[in-house]
Structure formats: C-alpha cells, structure tokens
Amino acid sequence: MKERDLIAAIQARASVTESPSLLCGIGDDCAVTRKDDNEVLLYSIDTLVESVHFDRSFHPPELLGKKAVSVNVSDIAAMGGEPRFLLFSLGLPVGFDEKWVLLLSDGVAKACSHYGCTLIGGDTVASPGGVTMSLCVIGEMAAEQVLYRHGARAGDMIYVSGLLGRAAAGLELLKRDMGHVDRFAELYQAHLDPRARVGLGKKLAASGVVHAMMDLSDGLATDLAHLCGRSGLGAVVYQDKLPEDPLLEQAAKLLKQESLPWKISGGEDYELLFTVPSHATKKLQELVAESGDILYPVGTMTTGKEVTLVRDDPSLQDREVPVSFHGFDHFNKG
C-alpha cells in the first residue's frame, strides 16, 4: 500500500464527522478552518524520524531543529499564509545526549524567531527507535487569499520559485562523506538548513493572479502530480526550462550521475510550485522585482491526467515520458 492510498483510506474514514467551519480538510498542504468573517486558520502536522528523514551523524542539532520548523512552516507558506504558533513533540532514546537536545531546542527557537511564530506547547516522550520530532504549525491569513492545490486551469503556466534538486544533491554528497568540499556548501545547506518561502508565498497569495499553489517537499514529479490530481488536470514539464544550475552539474559530474533525477524527483527543496494564466507573467515579474527572487516557468497545465516530461534531445525515441509520482514515496519507490 502506497502512502497516498493509505492517506486516502484514512481520509475516507475521517469524512464521517463534518464541521461547518472547516473549509479544507485532508489533501492539501494545510487544513483550513474559518476563524472569523475575514480570516482563516491554517494547520499542518509533520513528523521527522531519525534515519528516515535525518542523519544525526552529519546533521548539526541546531540546524536540525531549524529544519524541523522550516519544513513545517513551508506548508503554511504553500497556502500563502503567515505562521503564528508551533507545537513540538520530541521523542528521545533512553540515555539521550542533553547537550544535543538543548542545541536542537536552540535551533527550534531560532527558527520560530525567524518566522515570527511562537512555540506554545509540546511534550517529550521516550522513543526506542531514535529521535522523532512531530510538529504542528498554526497559521493565519485572509480568507479570500488562500491558495489551494486545486484551482489550476488548463493552459496555466507552471512556475517554481527557485533552483531544484539542490537538497537531494547535498544529501547525496553528505551521505558519501563529501561534506568537507567547500565549493558545494550551498548544496549541503539546501539539505541541512532549508528556508520556508513565507514572504514570497504571501506576496503570491495577495497578487490575485495565482490559481493553485503548493510547496515542493517530495520532488517536482510527485508534487505536481498531487496538484494535477486536485485540479483534475495534467501537466507538461520541459527539461530545457528547468532552472540551470552549474553547481548542481558539478556535483553530478563528481558523482558520475545525471542532474535530471535530482531536479525532477529530488525532494525537500521547499520552493513554491504554482500556476498562473499566461497573461500574468508581467505581474509576477513586478512582484519579485525588489526581492530579487527568480521565478522559473517550467511547464504548462493540460487537460490530460498525467505529468509528462519532455526531454531536451529531440532525437530520443521516448522523448516524452510520464513522471507522475516518480518521486520519493515514503513506503515504495517508483
């Protein structure tokens, strides 16, 4: 059973109890409930498990604490919201290293401060299987600005908010004990200390031109397939439109592999993935003119049902390949 089938089965059971103030339940980056006439509350929960999501041997505890907050806050950014509060449940093996835990907590506190959200609760439990962290983040935003995964329209241009595959490449280098090669520092950093795109998410939500949005946590192929599924559409992505990244190419060369799999199915970039009508291009450019952010148009929404990758080389026989969900799945690959 794949993760998404399991979630669907749980979701089917969950729908027995309804609530009039629930605007969006399971299936998007956050659940959305009505706060008052103008505002909504956003909720997301995420669990990070040692040896599945992080490796203590090369992940400094303070950066790990920051990352735990960032990946959770990224779900708020994915709706265009503002993070407000955080709950933090920490599982620790018997005989844990106190100094390590305090550094982890420092990281959590620093990230909270960075994002302007307040740690309001939590618990600690014994955890025989290694360190685990469950975080629940609560956000707020104007009701009429919320950006969902659904809402994309055929013909929309698909954008990503930054470089792709850096976290996956950085992780690969760290795993192979190449974490000392200074020139790749930006790649390690992408894995060890990602940032949630809260500011950009808010701007995009306020712009009024975005039809659908989510964050890139499981890789472009998987996440775009989710957005397509919720919007009842397909998508075409062009290899030659994926962001160029000389540093990523250097790492690929060093590791004797292609950079494309990192870009298309490497997870944890925590950039924003969103769709806009083609006439909105100018407005988007104005939006990021001051911040210097670069937005990359990587493809187009279609009336199909698949995510298709069109590769560079026109002589390839299988130039167009279906890539839906060919990203990281927590239980099954492929």
Place this chain on the structure above:
Amino acid sequence: MKERDLIAAIQARASVTESPSLLCGIGDDCAVTRKDDNEVLLYSIDTLVESVHFDRSFHPPELLGKKAVSVNVSDIAAMGGEPRFLLFSLGLPVGFDEKWVLLLSDGVAKACSHYGCTLIGGDTVASPGGVTMSLCVIGEMAAEQVLYRHGARAGDMIYVSGLLGRAAAGLELLKRDMGHVDRFAELYQAHLDPRARVGLGKKLAASGVVHAMMDLSDGLATDLAHLCGRSGLGAVVYQDKLPEDPLLEQAAKLLKQESLPWKISGGEDYELLFTVPSHATKKLQELVAESGDILYPVGTMTTGKEVTLVRDDPSLQDREVPVSFHGFDHFNKG
C-alpha cells in the same frame, strides 16, 4: 535530566518570541490563544510510541486508535473546552499490516465521531522503531471560562472525577497475560479504552466555582504536584478519602500487591483533578445530580510546596509522606 527539567529548558528557549494573542503557552494541559472577543482556541499535542505507551500484542487496533484520540481530547476536557479538530501523524514500520492500520483508523474515526471533532489533516511516515502516533487536537471555549492549573487557593478542596488506579491495574493484568479474567474487564477497559471527560469538564468550567483544573494522565501524585507548582501551593491528600474500589482491591489481592500505589501514582486514568472552595460542595453535587457522576474530595490545598499523603494507619511512624512527582516520569522513576 528529568522530563520536566527538559521541558523547562525548552520552555525557556521558547519564550523569546511573544504573541499578543497567546493567553497561555507551555505548562498547562493546552496552549490557549485568543480567537475573537468571546472565544479562545485550545491546542495540545501528544505522541504515543509503541512499547512505551502501548503494546500491540494485547491492544486491539480499533481501541488503540480510539485511545490515541481520547488521551489527546482529555487535554481539551482538562481546560473545560470542546474538541473541534484533530491532526494525526502516523509512523509505521516497513511492511506494516494494512488491515491493522485500517482498524486503527476506524478507531480514530469512531472516537472523532464520539467527541464531535473532525480529522482535518495528518501525514504518514516510515518509522523503524515501531508504530508511533502524534496527534494535535484543537478545541474551543468561552474565554472567561477557561480553567488553568494555576488559580488554586489555599484551603480549596481537591476533587477527582472518578475512580483512581484502574488503568494501571488493568495494564498490570494485561502484561501478566491475565486479560482473560472476565471479572476484571472494567480494569482492562480503563487501560485499553479510556474516555475523556469532555461533558463534565464543560460543566465544571461553566459552573464558575472551580479554581484550577487538569486531567489525570501521569498519576495523582505527579499531576497534583504540577497543579501545586503552577498555583504556588502545596496539597495534602488523605488515603482514607481516595475512592474505594472493590474491584481494584481484588486485582491487588490476586497480584499480591497494595492498591495504594496504583491510586496514588498509576497513570492514565484521564479523570479530572480540580479544586474548589469548600462552600461550593452543594453546587458541585447539583452539577452531577443528573449525570450520576461521582466526585470524590481527596484532599486540601495548603500554603506548603509539597504534595503530602496522609496514610490511614495513625500508628505509622511515617504517616505523612511527601509524594510530589512520585508518579510516572517518562525518563526517570522516582
């Protein structure tokens, strides 16, 4: 480092970011934030870990799913609130039993339906150390009715809302493979399928006579010590006022042990622990006249700093014993 020291260290770090809408952060059963002029939101997170908090060999999955929700909702009941929404993060070992997971989900759904709260989000992760469940519950209530752990006054009578030690005794019997003895069914049930006291909690909050309240999750000695700590007071508990329970005595006799440790430090009863001025006795009795609930006055709040147990036998040399925090601590006993 004990759990409460660790939480204090994390709390100290958390306080760097403040929020004007935060009414109560770490340190009570729930965090409390302002929703609007009249209402507050309540938040609690809890993690249950296999082989620490539950044993799959004797815990039926549907009851385990219900319990995961109940123990979390109990934190909402502890403030006098109404549960509204639930987020559920499930960690599963590789090769998990799908049928087991679906039964667990059925239990979660049934408990949500029972408490009138809606499952609005969650995630699933791989978990090498066994099944883990993190739940975040969101509640609501009238701002002026919230009952905190602080607020108790010296001279207040201390009440518990039901029998004590049943869950601990039931767990002991189940561990010793005595789960087939029918006459102890109520004790097993107390461990396997506890209920959160939402209805009673709401009545107590609305009554206006309760000074401080919390739920009994870690045992009377530990939980009362927390309430004392937050109220800047001490407490005296009288052994002869603890609820009498013939079934508990039978189990103690069978296992050749005393029932007192179960009552005083057995965890997971999920009854309410609260303090009221002595003149409120009649009002309390009226409150439960219809429901048939029995409220037990077990002691008195004092100006001291310790929780003291006064034992039955007046001839005992150490008749008065300090018992603060002599309950279950997740990392250290004693």
